[in-house]
Amino acid sequence: MRIPEETVERIRQAADILEVVGDFVSLKKRGSNYTACCPFHNEKSPSFNVNPSRQIYKCFGCGKAGDAVKFVMDIENIGYGEALRYLAKKYGIEIEEQEQTPEDLLRQNERESLLIVLNFAKTFFQETLLQTDEGKSIGLSYFRERGFTNPTIEAFDLGYSLDQWDALLQEGSRRGYSRDLLEKAGLILSKENNKTFDRFRGRVMFPIHNVSGRVIAFGARILKADKTQPKYLNSPETTVYHKSQVLYGIFQAKQAIRQEDVCYLTEGYTDVISLHQAGIKNVVASSGTSLTTEQIRLIARFTPNVTILYDGDAAGIKAALRGLDMVLEEGLNLRLLLLPDGEDPDSYVHKVGADAFKLYIRNHSKDFIDFKASQWLAEAGDNPLKRAEGISDVCASITRIPDPLKRQTLSQRVAQVFHVSEQSVISEINRLLRQQQDQRQKEAERQRDRNNRQQPAGGNPEPDASLEEINALLNGLSVDMPPDEAAAPPRPSLAATARTPLSFQEEECIRLLMNYGARELEPGITLCQYVLSELHEIEFQTSPYDLMLTLYREAYSRGEILLAHDFLNRNPAVVPNASAADMQHQAINLTTPRYEISDGWEKHEIFVPSEEEVKILAEAAWKNVLRIKKMLAEQRMVTLQQQLREVSSKTPEEADQLMTEFMHFKRIDMQISSLLGTVISG
Structure with a gap:
């Protein structure tokens, strides 16, 4: 089913980026923004930034960026529609979905289908526990014996599976769930003789939830004495369940x-x-x-x-x-x-x-040094060799700690616990660290040798990922896009080719327009008006800045000035749907500063000039326009020089015309260089 655009907008308006991200990550306030260690890649120093005023997030480490919807898509690895439904449920927004076309149904994400069928199974097991005689007499009695109250049973969605071969299969089929989907969800098993039956039978059920509360698997405990059956039985690994990545509760x-x-x-x-x-x-x-x-x-x-x-x-x-x-x-x-x-x-x-x-x-409770030391000292007694072995073992654990300052502090603690000199502990830690480094180097060399042996003679190794996937990773964008976007051909990526100097100036121009377009540089003259008038008939050469400049021109012709939120919120009246995700990502990059001025500067009466000051802003816009024009003049000069080298194929008149045009752009280049204070013109 398709979610109406009005409902999508209500969900976007209701979703607060701090609340949504805060469900998955602990945020700490830094200036006007919030930071954390990125949940999308492993890091020790926080580079993940959340901007509550713009309702966006960005990681300066891995490049992931977006709004609340995109965050849910990335963190849960789900599609656009499922992310909207998650947020609608979180904020109590009712969705009246529209009928899907056959094309929409074909695009239905298998992951979303598995989550739906697993939720059906959870409800089925709950109803079996509370509403059937077998469930109440066996399953509910067991939970009561464990002392679990009704609120606890409800909080963990506990249930019971009937001691029948195909109770779930029959109910699932009646509800319209295919056998193939039930099997992919790990709920039923198929044998070679076409016999199909429930995986969980006669067991109390413990649903396993992901961080957002969706059921992704089940643990099940048998209650009768049957040595042919395992006491605990868990769901197999599926598209939505990887047991090594999940914590129960x-x-x-x-x-x-x-x-x-x-x-x-x-x-x-x-x-x-x-x-x-x-x-x-x-x-x-x-x-x-x-x-x-x-x-x-x-x-x-x-x-x-x-x-x-x-x-x-x-x-x-x-x-x-x-x-x-x-x-x-x-x-x-x-x-x-x-x-x-x-x-x-x-x-x-x-x-x-x-x-x-x-x-x-x-x-x-003990810290790990006391814990390990108590085990070793109890075993060693008066044996000095055992004590030395224990010290080495504790030091080996300390080498695992990435923070050198922590390692230094803990070495003092080990010396106190084992009654040895701190220097001897530090020496042992350093010896183990060198040993680990040597092992890593040897492993790296062995891996290089293996790669060289596997590489075909005279050829390059096959890439591990497609160019589209590499570009998606470089840009911090998920390949899993909303249906309308997934169908559209991908636009050329900035990461796909080497950046030209001109592309950086085009980016700077869009950044100024997006952040300060409505600011007046002088009475009655906005930055947007100044830039667009100076760049009249100039077209940008880099995607998506070419399209964004066009959108600014179209809006200005209607008497409007586009603001950052038009791109961040993917305003359908402004931003084409096929390019919305790309432009949203660019808008986040252009409006999210990595660093903020510390309050300490002002405390010590050190005032740093701000880009927002009209004088500084006007100069930035003026220089940006000049640099764009200078680079375009240089581009034209290079083209003319190439044409002049082919002078033998041209008439004297054509050669003179080319030289006249070249000198014209050379004068423009020199004039702009003089204005910018450039010593040597390109």
Whole structure:
């Protein structure tokens, strides 16, 4: 179904960029804007910028940029329509969709279809739990035994799958969902004999949500004693579900993680649910997988502080140690807590209550140095070799930390804990760092050798990505565009060819028009009027600046001056739909300054001239126009010189005409050089 344009505009107007981005990333105020570490690429220093006044975001590291709709598309890897529906739901906007044409249906994103069918399955399992005799007597009874209340069951969308071969398949078919789609979503299985049946049967269901709250998979626990069946069964990997990138409970926990500025990491579904019900809501689980780098980076969107809560048995200690170095490597601050032997977070919070559990965390959680040291010292006793092995092991973890200042501080801590000199600890850390660097160099050399062996003789290796994909990455644009845009042929990209000096001046001209077009340089003369009159009949040569200049001219002929928001909001009355995304991206680049003047300058009475001052702005516009004209004159001179070299094929009259024209542009070039103060004319 197609969303009417009026509804799209209502969604865009309602969506606040700070609220939308804040659902996925912890933002910090810097001047008039907000910053964070970019959620689209791995970085330690924040280069992701959100501008609330213009309602846009931009990463100066990877180039990703856009408005609230584009952010949802990028962060969730979904299509334009699905992003609009997400925002409509968030802001309570009802969508009365229009009937789609056959062409629209063909463009329907498979990812969106899978999310829809997974949501159907979630609802089906919920209704089965609460409305069927089997669901209430088996599934609901189990949840009650675990102490889960109705609000908790509702918050986590818990459900139950009937102990029947094809209950979900039959209901899905009745609702119009194809078997192929149900199978791609991981909900049904097909055997070679054409036998098709439900994947989940006779199990309590734990839906797995992504950060935005969409169900992307299921975990399921069997309740009857059947040694032929695994106790827990999870959805397979699909287009929408990659288990290494997902944390169970992240949707329910993200706000609490941000508020508490710490994330508690556990192992199981019921650990998360029980702690959440007890009021400890900043908790997630790796849900049956070993902790991964992607999961750690997901936590880092909301807080730099992680406390691992694992069982106190040998398996819990092993799991905690396994994830320790990975957390440190991502630059997060880590603490670890082992519960009393025989207890897990679920059982212990039920045993002692929420307040006592929080107190236990506060009193017994350790930083990774104390945690590792306690394990090694208990094992080493009076054995000096074991103590040395323990010191080396702790130092190896410190080398994982990217911040040198942190490494220096922690080396002092290791020396105190193991009662050795700080210099010996620093020497060991440096030795391990050199060893790691040598290993990386050797691996790089081996990789180069492998690449050389694989490269065909006399040829170049095949590219890993298409030119369109490379250009999309360079421009920070997603290849997944709204339907109307996806059908249009791509415009030439600035990144596709080397930039000419003229292209930078054309870009500067559009930047001035976009930011200051309506400003008066003198009474009655706006910057837009001045620039357009000076560039009369001059056409830009770089896309999309040529089209943007045309749009400014057309608007000015109607008595209007285009503003930045016309491009940022993709105003359909101004911006052609086929070029809207490209021009929006360019508008973000041209209106988002990377740096801001510090308040400290004014505090110390150091005043930096602002471009917004009329005198400075007028000079900037004047010089920009002169440089464009100068470069066009130089271009024409180069063409005339080439034609003069072919003088043998021309009559004397034609040669004289070419020379006269060349000298004309040479005089223009010299005059402009003089005005600009250029010593040597090109």
